[in-house]
Amino acid sequence: MKLQSIFIFAIAISCTVASCKKEITEQTANAQALNPVNMDADAGLWKPILLTAANEFAVAAPAATNLSGYTAEINEIKSWQKNMGEEERKQINYWGAGAVLRWNEITRGLVAKYNLPPYQNPDGTYPIPDANNPFNNPQFPFANPPYASRAYAYISAAVYDALIATWHYKKLYNRPAPYKINTTVNALLPKSDLPSYPSEDAAVVGVMVELLKLFFPGEQAFIQQKATEHKNVRVMAGVNIRSELEAGEALGRLVAQKFVTRARGDRAGAAVGTPALWQQLETQTAATGETPWISQESPKRPPMLPLFGRVRTWLFDSLTMVTTLRPKAPPSIKTDQFKKETDEVLHYSKNATREQIAIVHFWADGLATATPPGHWNAIAAADFISQRFSEVRWARNMALLNMSLMDAAIACWDAKTFYFNPRPSQVNPEIKTMTGLPNFPSYTSGHSTFSGAAATILGHIIPARKLAYENMANEASLSRLYGAIHYRSDCEEGLKCGNTIGAYAITRARADGAE
Amino acid sequence: MKQLQPNKLFLLLILLSASWRSQAQTDIDAIMMEKNAFCAGPGYSNSSWKNYWEGTKKRENLNLGKVSTQMFAVMGNYGITNKLNALFNIPYVVTKASAGTLHGQQGLQDLSLMLKYRPINKKIGNARLAVFGIAGGSIPVTNYVADFLPISIGLQSKTAMARLMIDYYYNSRWFATASATYIFRSNIELDRNSYYTDRMILSNEVVMPNATSFNIRLGYRTQWLIAEAVLNNWTTQGGFDISQNNMPFPSNRMNATAVGVNLKYVLKKVPQLSLTGGANQIVAGRNVGQSLTANGGLFYVFDLSRKEKKTKTPND
Numbered sequence: 001m002k003l004q005s006i007f008i009f010a011i012a013i014s015c016t017v018a019s020c021k022k023e024i025t026e027q028t029a030n031a032q033a034l035n036p037v038n039m040d041a042d043a044g045l046w047k048p049i050l051l052t053a054a055n056e057f058a059v060a061a062p063a064a065t066n067l068s069g070y071t072a073e074i075n076e077i078k079s080w081q082k083n084m085g086e087e088e089r090k091q092i093n094y095w096g097a098g099a100v101l102r103w104n105e106i107t108r109g110l111v112a113k114y115n116l117p118p119y120q121n122p123d124g125t126y127p128i129p130d131a132n133n134p135f136n137n138p139q140f141p142f143a144n145p146p147y148a149s150r151a152y153a154y155i156s157a158a159v160y161d162a163l164i165a166t167w168h169y170k171k172l173y174n175r176p177a178p179y180k181i182n183t184t185v186n187a188l189l190p191k192s193d194l195p196s197y198p199s200e201d202a203a204v205v206g207v208m209v210e211l212l213k214l215f216f217p218g219e220q221a222f223i224q225q226k227a228t229e230h231k232n233v234r235v236m237a238g239v240n241i242r243s244e245l246e247a248g249e250a251l252g253r254l255v256a257q258k259f260v261t262r263a264r265g266d267r268a269g270a271a272v273g274t275p276a277l278w279q280q281l282e283t284q285t286a287a288t289g290e291t292p293w294i295s296q297e298s299p300k301r302p303p304m305l306p307l308f309g310r311v312r313t314w315l316f317d318s319l320t321m322v323t324t325l326r327p328k329a330p331p332s333i334k335t336d337q338f339k340k341e342t343d344e345v346l347h348y349s350k351n352a353t354r355e356q357i358a359i360v361h362f363w364a365d366g367l368a369t370a371t372p373p374g375h376w377n378a379i380a381a382a383d384f385i386s387q388r389f390s391e392v393r394w395a396r397n398m399a400l401l402n403m404s405l406m407d408a409a410i411a412c413w414d415a416k417t418f419y420f421n422p423r424p425s426q427v428n429p430e431i432k433t434m435t436g437l438p439n440f441p442s443y444t445s446g447h448s449t450f451s452g453a454a455a456t457i458l459g460h461i462i463p464a465r466k467l468a469y470e471n472m473a474n475e476a477s478l479s480r481l482y483g484a485i486h487y488r489s490d491c492e493e494g495l496k497c498g499n500t501i502g503a504y505a506i507t508r509a510r511a512d513g514a515e
Numbered sequence: 516m517k518q519l520q521p522n523k524l525f526l527l528l529i530l531l532s533a534s535w536r537s538q539a540q541t542d543i544d545a546i547m548m549e550k551n552a553f554c555a556g557p558g559y560s561n562s563s564w565k566n567y568w569e570g571t572k573k574r575e576n577l578n579l580g581k582v583s584t585q586m587f588a589v590m591g592n593y594g595i596t597n598k599l600n601a602l603f604n605i606p607y608v609v610t611k612a613s614a615g616t617l618h619g620q621q622g623l624q625d626l627s628l629m630l631k632y633r634p635i636n637k638k639i640g641n642a643r644l645a646v647f648g649i650a651g652g653s654i655p656v657t658n659y660v661a662d663f664l665p666i667s668i669g670l671q672s673k674t675a676m677a678r679l680m681i682d683y684y685y686n687s688r689w690f691a692t693a694s695a696t697y698i699f700r701s702n703i704e705l706d707r708n709s710y711y712t713d714r715m716i717l718s719n720e721v722v723m724p725n726a727t728s729f730n731i732r733l734g735y736r737t738q739w740l741i742a743e744a745v746l747n748n749w750t751t752q753g754g755f756d757i758s759q760n761n762m763p764f765p766s767n768r769m770n771a772t773a774v775g776v777n778l779k780y781v782l783k784k785v786p787q788l789s790l791t792g793g794a795n796q797i798v799a800g801r802n803v804g805q806s807l808t809a810n811g812g813l814f815y816v817f818d819l820s821r822k823e824k825k826t827k828t829p830n831d
Binding site: 022023024025026027028029105108109112113116117118119137139296297298299349354357358359360361362364365367368369370375378425431432433434436437484 | 577578614615616617618619658660662663702705706707708709710711714715716717718720721722723758759760761762
């Protein structure tokens with residue numbers, strides 16, 4: 001009957017939609033097991049960042065493989081493999097894609113989780129997150145872009161140094177992998193000629209446990225759980241015995257301590273400033289005849305980390321930053337140039353196309369995201385996977401990238417605080433934004449500075465992608481103009497400054513022994 | 516960094532399924548059009564909130580002020596037979612926040628199509644009992660931005676729904692209608708390629724939790740006048756809470772319970788023409804704005820039968 005068939009048809013459509021598969025596949029979920037093109041056997045000779053030498057921390061020689069202790073450790077592998085289930089295989093596939101990759105992703109996830117500004121007090125002031133009390137309101141940290149850039153940089157740099165040391169001892173002791181010594185051991189991850197003592201995966205774990213404790217003190221239980229899972233994977237996959245992991249982790253923890261010490265003294269702890277400073281920044285800019293930045297939030301929120309520009313840099317010294325990197329002053333508010341640029345922002349506020357709005361949202365990397373530095377880590381990671389780098393080269397490239405990004409944050413925040421100029425929507429309230437308005441001065445654009453730095457160093461690391469990175473950086477930069485939160489000068493000068501910072505990273509890259 | 520916050524978004528859902536359309540010949544009431552009658556007209560609703568639930572915590576957001584949503588919609592209901600109606604609705608939505616810098620949004624939102632079938636319509640003494648099965652869905656008709664809550668005009672999800680509804684009509688005056696609905700929602704795609712729910716997800720695709728809804732309406736109904744009180748609940752089956760000072764996200768667990776009243780008046784002199792009006796208030800919620808909505812509509816019944824020319828009225 002006709003009616004019934006119509007009704008059945010409607011139900012059929014509903015059921016079709018309902019049965020649509022909802023499960024999604026994440027970008028790196030099926031990343032292949034790490035099987036490097038080149039194992040970089042001599043990476044122990046590369047130039048470390050903080051270590052005085054690759055053997056600064058001693059690692060004892062491994063016990064001989066013909067002793068019963070070794071056999072006992074081989075039996076641990078076998079006992080895991082005997083009882084292996086679906087869950088264990090999943091874990092092997094996950095961690096097998098690479099230690100640096102997975103811990104970078106985990107860090108990005110933590111940044112996103114903590115990238116939320118404190119909620120105001122009843123009196124309209126804002127509480128300041130406290131590292132000694134991470135669980136209460138406000139949670140610690142507020143992983144905003146400068147904070148995140150610093151976390152990524154310390155972690156990446158420490159992992160790099162730890163792996164240089166690891167590679168040094170691998171070559172020194174030249175202990176083959178368990179499946180080479182005992183042919184009854186199954187290797188469930190790609191075999192390698194790289195010596196397996198100490199374990200590079202465990203060295204990464206050691207660094208991560210120590211540094212994530214510093215940057216995300218409320219997440220230690222979660223991090224320990226990941227660390228345990230990662231180490232167990234190495235055993236159950238037959239690629240390490242337990243003592244290789246223990247040696248690697250201990251080494252990683254020791255190396256990490258050098259970075260913790262540097263972090264405690266890098267002046268980031270004072271970057272939040274004081275009410276007196278916040279007021280002073282406003283009055284000193286007003287005294288020059290320019291319009292100072294004023295928070296557009298309600299209640300007014302202090303500027304984000306105004307003294308982050310004084311944090312210790314990685315790739316150049318603080319004098320260079322002021323003399324070479326600090327951009328020239330932005331167009332004065334009294335000039336036609338300023339008016340022209342403000343009108344351009346208003347134009348995009350009213351007329352941005354859907355494509356431009358998509359660009360705004362693609363690059364926004366605002367609240368509850370991994371921040372722009374995290375976005376560039378994701379871009380780098382996707383390309384590094386296809387390059388099939390060794391762990392130590394992954395670490396070296398991530399260190400170069402993230403030192404550039406943190407230095408970009410420092411240089412950009414130096415300019416923001418030094419010029420302390422207003423956002424377009426402060427000057428012209430008619431300007432409405434397509435994304436959240438960041439709560440700090442306009443000049444220069446952080447996104448542009450980050451992107452300029454990242455694109456430059458990544459273009460050096462993977463020359464075939466140089467143009468693609470430059471296009472991405474330009475797009476990320478302009479996204480802030482399309483979103484009506486930055487003037488064109490902010491974007492252009494930020495990009496330029498970022499490019500210069502990236503060039504310092506290239507200078508380091510050329511001299512670190514890896515090329 | 517600035518937080519954007521809350522959302523009215525859910526209110527969109529509620530609006531779509533229940534508010535201004537809830538008064539006359541909609542997919543959630545017991546009114547059927549006769550065969551070949553076509554009732555259509557414009558509707559308007561205005562909804563706003565200052566407070567919202569961040570998870571289960573109620574708060575305001577001074578950076579949004581009052582978030583308002585206006586809907587200009589065209590809806591229609593065609594009687595394929597006396598027992599089977601087809602309905603459509605397409606709204607143009609305009610949003611705005613009274614404070615802060617966020618840009619309001621506007622555009623054509625989702626087209627919804629429904630089939631409403633009444634297999635049982637039985638007289639029992641002085642009363643009449645009717646059972647309805649309703650099925651349909653909605654599809655976004657423009658590429659509006661879903662990932663800009665609470666200012667977005669919609670969620671970009673394609674939906675399919677199935678509803679069972681029972682109507683009890685006593686003495687040709689008093690009625691009670693109850694319905695339960697299941698809504699399937701398709702995944703959506705964002706302009707960005709990673710996002711955080713209760714963990715980091717490296718994809719531009721978002722799994723949208725399905726939802727259930729129930730609706731109870733009680734009141735007075737004649738050919739000329741309908742006056743009713745409505746209770747509506749929307750419950751998202753899954754999703755996550757907005758974290759403190761975060762923006763809302765399309766796959767949040769959005770729940771809301773609203774109470775409201777509606778009136779429909781048919782002009783005696785022009786019985787093809789009816790006026791509707793109503794209001795509802797969200798009284799309990801989670802990850803939604805506490806919206807107060809007012810709405811009105813104007814509907815005209817066309818007789819599309821070729822053979823006979825006789826006046827149709829919108830009531831059964």
